[in-house]
Amino acid sequence: MAKILINGGVPLQGEVGISGAKNAVLPILAACLLADAPVSIGNVPHLHDVTTFIELLGQMGVQLVLDDRMKIHVDPRTTSTCIAPYDLVRTMRASILVLGPLVARFGQAEVSLPGGCAIGSRPVDQHIRGLQALGAEITVENGYIKARAKRLKGARIVMDMVTVTGTENILMAATLAEGTTVIENAAQEPEVVDLAHCLISMGAKIEGVGTSTLVVHGVDRLHGTDYQVLPDRIETGTFLVGAAMTGGKVRARGARANTMDAVLAKLEDAGAHISSGEDWIELDMGGRRPKAVNITTAPYPAFPTDMQAQFTALNCVAEGIGIITETVFENRFMHAHELQRLGADIQLEGNTAVIKGVNQMSGAPIMATDLRASACLVLAGLVAQGDTTVDRVYHIDRGYENIEEKLGTLGARIRRLPN
Numbered sequence: 195m196a197k198i199l200i201n202g203g204v205p206l207q208g209e210v211g212i213s214g215a216k217n218a219v220l221p222i223l224a225a226c227l228l229a230d231a232p233v234s235i236g237n238v239p240h241l242h243d244v245t246t247f248i249e250l251l252g253q254m255g256v257q258l259v260l261d262d263r264m265k266i267h268v269d270p271r272t273t274s275t276c277i278a279p280y281d282l283v284r285t286m287r288a289s290i291l292v293l294g295p296l297v298a299r300f301g302q303a304e305v306s307l308p309g310g311c312a313i314g315s316r317p318v319d320q321h322i323r324g325l326q327a328l329g330a331e332i333t334v335e336n337g338y339i340k341a342r343a344k345r346l347k348g349a350r351i352v353m354d355m356v357t358v359t360g361t362e363n364i365l366m367a368a369t370l371a372e373g374t375t376v377i378e379n380a381a382q383e384p385e386v387v388d389l390a391h392c393l394i395s396m397g398a399k400i401e402g403v404g405t406s407t408l409v410v411h412g413v414d415r416l417h418g419t420d421y422q423v424l425p426d427r428i429e430t431g432t433f434l435v436g437a438a439m440t441g442g443k444v445r446a447r448g449a450r451a452n453t454m455d456a457v458l459a460k461l462e463d464a465g466a467h468i469s470s471g472e473d474w475i476e477l478d479m480g481g482r483r484p485k486a487v488n489i490t491t492a493p494y495p496a497f498p499t500d501m502q503a504q505f506t507a508l509n510c511v512a513e514g515i516g517i518i519t520e521t522v523f524e525n526r527f528m529h530a531h532e533l534q535r536l537g538a539d540i541q542l543e544g545n546t547a548v549i550k551g552v553n554q555m556s557g558a559p560i561m562a563t564d565l566r567a568s569a570c571l572v573l574a575g576l577v578a579q580g581d582t583t584v585d586r587v588y589h590i591d592r593g594y595e596n597i598e599e600k601l602g603t604l605g606a607r608i609r610r611l612p613n
């Protein structure tokens with residue numbers, strides 16, 4: 195298994211290009227199934243999850259061509275099967291996103307239940323309940339969700355909790371339903387907004403985009419489009435936290451500050467000077483040690499759970515005590531034990547971590563358990579004294595494009611060790 199080796203102690207300095215957002219491109223790829231003509235998607239990040247999604251759609255008979263500018267041309271007219279098999283779904287939970295589009299466009303879907311994962315049990319009851327409200331007949335048999343519908347019918351759906359992919363699944367399904375659908379307590383994440391904009395560019399009629407109430411007037415067909423995926427706010431935040439932890443100065447190019455208010459505010463609380471323009475964000479730490487920050491994760495626009503691990507790493511070397519409370523997932527602190535191996539002072543109490551910053555962490559072999567945990571371990575390696583080896587980096591490749599190359603251009607001493 196490949197590992198990443200980091201020799202810590204170098205402040206990150208320079209400019210880094212931000213890739214397209216993983217959590218936007220995956221639902222947008224799923225949305226292609228709704229169209230009756232080819233769709234082109236630009237700013238596609240080169241990620242393992244994207245490759246898996248391409249494989250999934252390919253197995254369904256969809257034709258996909260990736261050009262040399264990381265643009266994907268998707269032709270859904272050749273779709274021949276509506277099955278998402280366990281083998282692919284188990285490696286990427288976002289595969290559940292094909293459920294809504296398949297049943298809306300082809301009247302049937304068989305999607306493997308994704309099952310639990312490292313950060314929590316992550317049920318999909320809201321996806322199922324929402325599609326049932328739209329008139330789909332759904333059974334769960336042999337580990338598969340089997341859905342059927344002649345034509346979905348608009349309905350008013352109140353989500354029990356804010357769910358990102360749950361909102362996206364129902365939103366996509368509702369675009370081709372007969373009549374109007376109202377989704378209350380909808381997720382407002384920028385990636386949901388990006389999906390909605392893509393659907394609108396395909397001919398969907400959606401109101402309330404970016405609010406907690408989405409109103410979808412169903413149409414008979416969706417056409418092709420050419421759409422650019424929004425920049426990844428979590429990748430951006432990860433590099434900025436790296437700059438803050440190392441006392442450096444980094445400009446994230448192609449980043450959107452208006453999707454990251456909560457994260458940027460916490461970086462300012464940590465003592466960073468932040469400036470931004472339409473498509474860049476710069477963080478200057480001026481060689482200072484960060485100050486500890488308190489964080490509570492919650493749905494957008496509050497602080498994102500996908501940045502929790504990175505701020506946990508920041509607090510490990512900050513001045514003072516920082517308290518981090520995770521409210522979105524029930525088991526998202528596995529990085530804490532690995533950070534302790536580097537010398538971090540962390541007390542875990544249920545879903546809260548109390549972190550007392552130490553003057554110095556020291557390198558050690560550590561193991562990634564999930565995507566953002568692996569990113570936080572790499573960040574910790576950047577400040578730890580000596581060598582840190584992060585094992586199981588396949589987690590990081592799910593969601594970060596060339597992380598070691600990008601950090602390398604910022605001056606980090608980092609390289610991938612082959613299997």
Ligand SMILES: CC(=O)N[C@H]1[C@@H](OP(=O)(O)OP(=O)(O)OC[C@H]2O[C@@H](n3ccc(=O)[nH]c3=O)[C@H](O)[C@@H]2O)O[C@H](CO)[C@@H](O)[C@@H]1O
Pocket residue numbers: 216217220287288314315316317318319320321355356357358359360385499500522523524
């Ligand atoms: C591909 C993608 O976009 N992934 C993101 C998406 O995941 P994902 O969409 O899977 O996460 P959700 O927003 O659905 O999860 C939020 C909470 O709702 C619960 N829940 C969700 C659905 C459901 O049917 N029943 C239920 O109980 C989950 O267990 C969790 O506790 O949003 C998460 C929360 O911002 C992010 O961490 C993930 O990076």
Ligand SMILES: C=C(OP(=O)(O)O)C(=O)O
Pocket residue numbers: 217286287288500565566593
């Ligand atoms: C949890 C994440 O992704 P996924 O929902 O794809 O597992 C993430 O991006 O941090």
